[in-house]
Each structure stands twice: as structure tokens, then as C-alpha cells.
Amino acid sequence: MLDFNWWWAFLALPLPLVVRFLFPKFPEAASAALRVPKLRPQQHSDEIIANKSKTALVAATIIWLALVTAAAQPQWLGEPVSIPNEGREMMLAVDLSGSMKIDDMQLNGRQVNRLTMTKSVVYDFIQRRVGDRLGLILFADTAYVQAPLTYDRETVSTLLSEAVIGLVGEQTAIGDAIGLAVKRFDARDESNNVLILLTDGQNTAGNITPEQAKELAISKNVKIYTIGVGADKMLIQSFFGSRQINPSQELDETMLSDIASSTGGQYFRARNAEELNAIYQQLDDLEPIQGETRKMRPLTALFYYPLAFALIGSMLWIVIVFISTTLKRMTNKSVESAHESSHMKRAGRRA
Helix, strand or coil, rough: CCEEEEHHHHHCCCCCHHHHHCCCCCHHHHHHCCCCCCCCCHHHHHEEEEEEEEHHHHHHHHHHHHHHHHHHHHHECCCCEECCCCEEEEEEECCHHHHHHHCEEEECCCEEEEHHHHHHHHHHHHCCCCCEEEEEEEEECCEEEEEEECCCHHHHHHHHHCCCCCCCCCCCCCCHHHHHHHHCCCCCCCCCCEEEEECCCCCCCCCCCCHHHHHHHHCCEEEEEEEEEECCEEEEEEECCCEEEECCCCCCCHHHHHHHHHCCCCEEECCCCCHHHHHHHHCCCCCCEEECCCEEEEEEEHHHHHHHHHHHHHHHHHHHHHHHHHHHHHHHHHHHHHHHHHHHHHHHHHH
């Protein structure tokens, strides 16, 4: 079916006529100082000029019609095609609390903080989600949706890479993050409702407790996979020398494990980038679901046909006018040369 994306462009069709009537061309005779009556031998020449003017008007009209048609963006719509929609639907909840800035992670041989390592590994995980719908929740003192469920993986990756520690506070509202994810899933009956929650601490803020959030997730059939981030050992230097500490002592593994097992998910421990990457590889094996079938209509753009016609027609007309003008000048020069030669011969005879 032929369709025009910008059909209102055809309103510009009478524009040349409007310009002509608003700005009429003054007759050349009005500006002439001396009017010379046309001799009968010039009648044939006037007819030729009139015919050329009509030809130019017809050519300009056709070119203008082609340009306006191209501006209207003609396109051909094919018959609707059904596309099966099979994939996973996941919400990623990432902790941005102050403890995520602890430099206890190794990434490519250098020491980095937990959030930097998380971004690096999660980025690869997102890029592998071809055909899946992903959403992103960031939380600290509170939780908010940074990206709703979408197929646009690049946007989700960009929004995650732009996240900074302390953006929404320094504490950890795990219950709020789970509650917000459940709310986002509530409107999708056919979804497999998977939440991947990544944190390095315990619940210290928010309006919903982890227990309440767990019960809410169970009632809404939301499966939660929890990931505890942080190294078990870390050497710190002080005035009295180096000593070993556990930077993850505030990680509430009992609570995270209980939430995961109660909702049908699993708890993972990520002490380094390799372990976190292995966890995401396991999540790749989650069974996709069959979603609602999407329909699309193949679309073929046709605007370049009238546009090419207008451009080629304009170029041909310019070439024709150039050749015609050149030939006319050459003819006039020949006539002038003949007149001068005849005049010189007559002058010689008189002499």
C-alpha cells in the first residue's frame, strides 16, 4: 500500500503561484526608454521565444511536483508480518551506597572499587541480552527506576555507566529496591519476573523492610537472584604496618540468601570480577518465555525516486539551456561578422 509519511507537504504545491501573484513581474516594455514597433519578420522569432517559455514552464512544473512528492516521503507498506517474541525479562538493581567505593576489587590487574568492577562485568552481561527486555534500578537511601523494561541495551548500558556513588545517598535501601521492581513487574502478566539484585551491604534505609519486600515478591511471583559483592580479605597500610581486614563484614548474606531462596531464586557471592562474570553466565541459562507476538509491516522508502528524477531533470535542463545559449551566441557572432564583412565590401566599392 502506498503511503505518504508527510502528506501535508503537498500543501506547498501552489507556492510558486502564490509567489507569482504576490510579486508580479513588471513588463520589460514599461522600463524601456524607447519603444520600437515589432516588424513582421520578427513574428516567427517571437513564436519561438513563446514556445521556449511554455516548455520551460512545463519542465519547471514537473520538477516542482517531483520535489514536493519527495518531500512528502512516499513509502510502500507491505502486509503485516508476525514476529514471535521469545526472551527473558529482567530488572537489574544496583547498589550505589557509600560502601561501593571501597577499593577491594581487581580488574585487569589493577585495584578498583566495587562499582567500577560491577559496571565492567554488568556491561558485558547486558550486551549478551539479545532479544531480552532489561530494566535498571539504582538504589541507596531510596530506589528509583533509571531505565524501564526495554530492548534498547545500549541505553541501559549508558545509564549504568553514568551512575556515580552517592547519587541518591550513602545508605542501602534493599527493601525499597525490591518493592519498586515488583511494582514494575506487576503490569506484565506474561513476564517471567526476574530481579537481579546486586549489593555489598545490609538494609539500612528505606520505607519497606526486606521481609516485607520478600513477601510482596512472593505474592507477585517475582523471582529474585541476589549477589553479594565484596572481597573477604584486604590489606591496609597504617603507621604500625600492614594488616588484613574483612571489608565485607557488613554484608548481610543471611538476609540475601533468604530472599533468594524464598522467591525461587539463588544467592551468589562475588569476591572478584571472575566470580561475578561466572554468576552472570549462569543467569544466561534462565529459560526464556514466550511473550505476546509482535506484528510489523515491512516499509520501503520511495522518496529517492522522485528526488532523483527532479535532480536529473534539473541538470538536463541546465545543460540544454547552456547549450542553447552557447549556440545562440555563436550564431549572433556569425551574423555580426557577416554584416561587418558586407559593410566593408560596400564601403570598398564606394571608394
